[in-house]
Amino acid sequence: MTRDYQLFINGEFVPAVSGETFESINPYNQEVVACFARGKDADIDKAVKAARKAFEEGPWSRLSGQERCDYIINLADKISEKSKELLPFEVADSGSTFKKAKGDFWLAANQLKYFGHLATTTKFEEILEDLSKPGVSKNYLLREPIGVCGQIIPWNFPLMMAIWKLGPALAAGCTVVLKPAEETPLSAMELAKLIQEVGFPPGVVNIVTGYGEEAGAALVAHPNVDKVAFTGSTEIGRHIMSEAACNMKRVTLECGGKSANIILEDADPDIAIDGSLYAAFFHGGQCCTAGSRLLIPASQKEQWVEQLVERARQIQLGNPMDKNTDLGPLVSQKQLNRVLSYIEKGKSEGAKLLLGGQKPSSEGLEKGFFVEPTIFGEVNNKMTIAQEEIFGPVLSIIPYQTEAEAVQIANDSIYGLAGGVWGRDTERAFAMAKQLRTGTVWVNEYHLISEKAPFGGYKQSGIGREMGPESLYEYTETKHIYVDELGSREKKFWYDTLIKPSSYSATTS
Numbered sequence: 001m002t003r004d005y006q007l008f009i010n011g012e013f014v015p016a017v018s019g020e021t022f023e024s025i026n027p028y029n030q031e032v033v034a035c036f037a038r039g040k041d042a043d044i045d046k047a048v049k050a051a052r053k054a055f056e057e058g059p060w061s062r063l064s065g066q067e068r069c070d071y072i073i074n075l076a077d078k079i080s081e082k083s084k085e086l087l088p089f090e091v092a093d094s095g096s097t098f099k100k101a102k103g104d105f106w107l108a109a110n111q112l113k114y115f116g117h118l119a120t121t122t123k124f125e126e127i128l129e130d131l132s133k134p135g136v137s138k139n140y141l142l143r144e145p146i147g148v149c150g151q152i153i154p155w156n157f158p159l160m161m162a163i164w165k166l167g168p169a170l171a172a173g174c175t176v177v178l179k180p181a182e183e184t185p186l187s188a189m190e191l192a193k194l195i196q197e198v199g200f201p202p203g204v205v206n207i208v209t210g211y212g213e214e215a216g217a218a219l220v221a222h223p224n225v226d227k228v229a230f231t232g233s234t235e236i237g238r239h240i241m242s243e244a245a246c247n248m249k250r251v252t253l254e255c256g257g258k259s260a261n262i263i264l265e266d267a268d269p270d271i272a273i274d275g276s277l278y279a280a281f282f283h284g285g286q287c288c289t290a291g292s293r294l295l296i297p298a299s300q301k302e303q304w305v306e307q308l309v310e311r312a313r314q315i316q317l318g319n320p321m322d323k324n325t326d327l328g329p330l331v332s333q334k335q336l337n338r339v340l341s342y343i344e345k346g347k348s349e350g351a352k353l354l355l356g357g358q359k360p361s362s363e364g365l366e367k368g369f370f371v372e373p374t375i376f377g378e379v380n381n382k383m384t385i386a387q388e389e390i391f392g393p394v395l396s397i398i399p400y401q402t403e404a405e406a407v408q409i410a411n412d413s414i415y416g417l418a419g420g421v422w423g424r425d426t427e428r429a430f431a432m433a434k435q436l437r438t439g440t441v442w443v444n445e446y447h448l449i450s451e452k453a454p455f456g457g458y459k460q461s462g463i464g465r466e467m468g469p470e471s472l473y474e475y476t477e478t479k480h481i482y483v484d485e486l487g488s489r490e491k492k493f494w495y496d497t498l499i500k501p502s503s504y505s506a507t508t509s
């Protein structure tokens with residue numbers, strides 16, 4: 001039996017105004033997972049009104065940091081309690097492997113706790129010291145919630161992306177309208193149930209399922225939304241940025257990547273080989289941080305390539321619910337077609353196909369949107385597969401002659417989200433990490449994102465930062481309040497400048 005979900009608006013579950021629905025399907029077997037209300041303009045308008053009311057009149061932005069923290073921590077605890085029960089749904093809805101989804105739930109609950117605590121550790125009001133000019137005064141710096149935030153998330157980490165968005169916004173005192181990806185709305189709607197159970201005031205969190213060009217576009221265009229936070233493709237990110245200009249909405253964008261992962265000559269093969277495959281193939285490469293360009297020293301080309309291909313052959317494709325599966329299907333037929341077309345492009349532009357390159361024909365995988373782990377050698381950084389984000393299990397190996405050339409190749413990209421450097425001499429690796437124009441670099445590791453460290457992109461990988469204290473600042477406006485301490489007209493800054501004492505006579509009547 002299919003599960004049915006309605007929109008979550010003003011603390012209640014309601015059908016879409018149009019009454020229309022859409023389905024999500026399991027990328028492993030193409031069975032319908034659940035049916036969702038198809039939110040459009042009218043639903044977004046209702047949700048924004050509820051969020052506006054909750055912001056202007058409701059208690060949320062006026063609660064103490066500790067009170068907001070308590071709600072958020074309660075929600076995090078509920079996620080932990082429910083994770084066993086909800087995990088199979090996340091797997092069915094997104095094609096995430098059991099191993100990956102388990103990690104997602106654990107991380108989501110912990111990250112949400114961190115965001116909750118930001119509500120108590122952030123200084124929402126500070127005194128600015130030593131401001132002797134322009135006058136004698138006491139000065140306050142206030143961090144105030146931006147207001148109503150529209151949040152649009154992708155399908156690769158459905159629950160976790162919802163938490164990255166909701167956590168800092170709620171901690172800051174904002175109210176939100178969240179739109180999950182149309183491919184994977186299930187865990188966000190289960191989250192809505194938990195939000196209701198925790199008893200968040202109505203309208204603080206609204207979740208509207210629907211398509212990007214309908215519900216998403218309506219949210220971005222809505223004149224009563226103060227900020228849009230988006231994670232997704234760079235193409236849609238650019239579009240959202242220009243649409244948000246209509247009423248100068250604040251934007252944070254976490255977009256695509258084409259991250260370079262650099263193996264130095266002294267790298268330890270025991271960790272660099274598996275680490276680089278993890279960088280490229282984790283979640284089938286459907287990660288914005290994927291290390292999809294692997295730069296190896298030309299002098300050691302044969303040995304690295306041979307070991308990489310050998311180890312990649314051992315990656316287990318299979319039913320994502322099976323605890324031994326390493327690699328599940330891609331999220332959709334559309335994504336499968338997209339990845340296969342990039343593979344064709346790679347071949348036609350002269351890259352050497354070393355492994356994979358097609359949909360597997362093995363028994364049990366027929367209905368799934370699988371692509372074999374694919375490795376191209378002899379890739380030139382100018383090729384399409386080295387420049388464009390593929391979002392699939394496709395690794396491009398690019399040999400480099402010198403470390404300076406490796407840096408130049410790594411930075412020759414419109415993206416700047418992440419990167420990796422592998423080397424035994426960590427000082428040397430660190431020196432190279434500093435030269436990469438990206439928001440995160442891992443040395444002898446990959447994909448590890450800490451909730452306490454800022455995460456986001458340089459260049460066209462995005463604007464703003466998630467995680468760390470910065471994540472909350474992105475949901476605040478800063479205000480300066482100047483309180484004069486002189487109190488007497490003669491001592492005022494303007495007394496003998498603008499208003500000339502000779503010609504001025506104060507009227508007291």
Ligand code: ADP
Pocket residue numbers: 152153154155179180181182210211212213215216217220231232233234236237239240
């Ligand atoms: P992908 O190409 O990987 O599906 P997208 O960037 O298209 O990634 O989608 C990420 C999120 O952006 C999804 O929630 C999607 O519904 C939403 N989206 C897509 N197009 C638009 C749009 N024109 N306006 C607002 N949101 C959109």
